[in-house]
Each structure stands twice: as C-alpha cells, then as structure tokens.
Amino acid sequence: MMNYLIIDDEPIAHTIIEDYAVSLNDLALVGNCYNAIEAMTFLQKEKVDLIFLDIEMPKLKGLDFLRMLTDPPLVIITSAYSEFAVDSYELEVCDYLLKPFSFERFLKAYTKVVKHTENSSKKSTTVAEATSNSIFLKGDKETHHVQLDTIKYLESYGSYVKVYLENSMLLIHESISYFEAQLPADKFIRVHRSFVVSIKSIKSIAGNQIKIEGGIIPIGQSYKAMVKKRLF
Incomplete structure (x- = not known):
C-alpha cells in the first residue's frame, strides 16, 4: 500500500484525484493540504510515499516547497501551467x-511511480549511509571506502553517478538524488539536476557557474535561489 498526500489550493483538484485514486487498490489517502506551509508541517508527522503537488499556490510555490525538502517522497506534479x-x-x-x-x-x-518503486527495490544496495567522515561505495568489482573530504563533486550519468575524487573517478550504479539524500548537507550541495558539489571544493562562483579545481560546474536555473541561500 502506498500512502499519498494531495497538496493543492483548489478543493476540486482534491476531489478529482481522490476519485481517480479510489480505482487503484494500492493507494491510500493520508492527508489533504491546501498550501505548502501546511504540507511541511504534515510531512514532519506522517509517513508519505507519494505527493500530488500543485505549483501555483499562495504563500509558497510548489516547486520552491519541493526544493526545500531534503529527502522528498515521490512526486507527481498537477498543474494548469505547462511552462514549469x-x-x-x-x-x-x-x-x-x-x-x-x-x-x-x-x-x-x-504506472511510472510503480515502476520507479519496483526498480528501486530490485537494486542491490550500492551506497552505504555516510558517516560523519566517510562513505562506502560499491563499484562493479569492489566496495570502496571513501573519505568525504576527498570527494570533489558528483555528476549524474544515465542510471549511474560519476563520483570525482581528488585523484580518481568512481562509477556507481545509483541516482544523483540518492547521493543527495545520503551525503551530509553541511558538506555537499545540489546545484543542478546533474551535479552535487562538495562545498569545500568550491573556489569561486560567477553567474551560473561554480569553479572548482580542475573544472567548471553549472548552476541549474531552478537551483539558483537555493544555492544563494545556502552559500551566502
């Protein structure tokens, strides 16, 4: 059974989603929130597997709310505006x-949500939860014990992630979002849909680019506000 939450300021949207969800035996409604602030409080108290999220809401927009979540549930956007x-x-x-x-x-x-859940459950565990100083990363043939201070940045690469270290690179079969959730937020920051950067490795920031030793990392348009808030 998958617990779902509706976040939308229009009551009719709640009714429509609930009517559709009734036809699916493995969906259970756990809450109705009519703005993102209310939803933040709800998520602190209840377990939610899936969110149906509107974008244009008062007080806090849906995407801004989503960026604030460190380990968000699965999300389906429901919006009247295609430009987002x-x-x-x-x-x-x-x-x-x-x-x-x-x-x-x-x-x-x-169906996409179900497929995502099934794929996640079938995956062998490739990343052990990070301690305060290190993390275990499972490659193709061996498991690497990596000190967090040696990680410069991570780059999404299809269904893999490239983990760039001081003197090498590891290719790990995981998603960039999984790494974002596992790595300590005081040491790493998501700056793009494809990049997580070690804060320690940042040399300078100019416009939409972050300069680190040996390369340039782009800042995604939807991450600019969050990066500015975190780093400045």
Whole structure:
C-alpha cells in the first residue's frame, strides 16, 4: 500500500484525484493540504510515499516547497501551467499532469511511480549511509571506502553517478538524488539536476557557474535561489 498526500489550493483538484485514486487498490489517502506551509508541517508527522503537488499556490510555490525538502517522497506534479515542466523535471519528479487530466493520463503517471518503486527495490544496495567522515561505495568489482573530504563533486550519468575524487573517478550504479539524500548537507550541495558539489571544493562562483579545481560546474536555473541561500 502506498500512502499519498494531495497538496493543492483548489478543493476540486482534491476531489478529482481522490476519485481517480479510489480505482487503484494500492493507494491510500493520508492527508489533504491546501498550501505548502501546511504540507511541511504534515510531512514532519506522517509517513508519505507519494505527493500530488500543485505549483501555483499562495504563500509558497510548489516547486520552491519541493526544493526545500531534503529527502522528498515521490512526486507527481498537477498543474494548469505547462511552462514549469522543465524546472519540475530538474527536480526529478515522476510525472507532470497538466490540468484537466483524464483518468487514463492519471493511470499512466501512477504506472511510472510503480515502476520507479519496483526498480528501486530490485537494486542491490550500492551506497552505504555516510558517516560523519566517510562513505562506502560499491563499484562493479569492489566496495570502496571513501573519505568525504576527498570527494570533489558528483555528476549524474544515465542510471549511474560519476563520483570525482581528488585523484580518481568512481562509477556507481545509483541516482544523483540518492547521493543527495545520503551525503551530509553541511558538506555537499545540489546545484543542478546533474551535479552535487562538495562545498569545500568550491573556489569561486560567477553567474551560473561554480569553479572548482580542475573544472567548471553549472548552476541549474531552478537551483539558483537555493544555492544563494545556502552559500551566502
């Protein structure tokens, strides 16, 4: 059973999603929130596996709310505005439903969620939870004990992540979001849908680029505000 939460300032949107979800036996409604502030409080108290999230809401926009979550549940965007689709996919949402959407389209989005969950459960564990100083990374043939201070940055590479160290690079079968959740937030920062950077490795920032030793890392448009808030 998958617990889901609806976050939308329009009551009719809640009704439509609930009516569609009733047809799916493995979806259980655990809450209705009508703004993102209310949702933040709810998530601190309840376990949620999936969020149906509106974008244009008062007080705090849906995507800004999503950027504030350190370990977000799976997310399906439900919006009347198509122009936010690119930004939302940078945040690795499962799907983007453009209102008004049919049951068939709703079912297609939910199928993506199920597939994502199944793929995650089938994966062998490749990353051990980080301690305060190190992390275990499982490569193809051996498990590497890596000191966090030696990681310069991480880059998404299809279904893998390239972990760039001071003198080498490891290719790990995991998602960039998984690393973002595992690595300590006081040492690493997500700056792009494809990049997580060690704060210690940052030499300078100019415009939409971060300079580190040996390279330039782009800052994603949807991450600019968060990067500015964290680093300045």
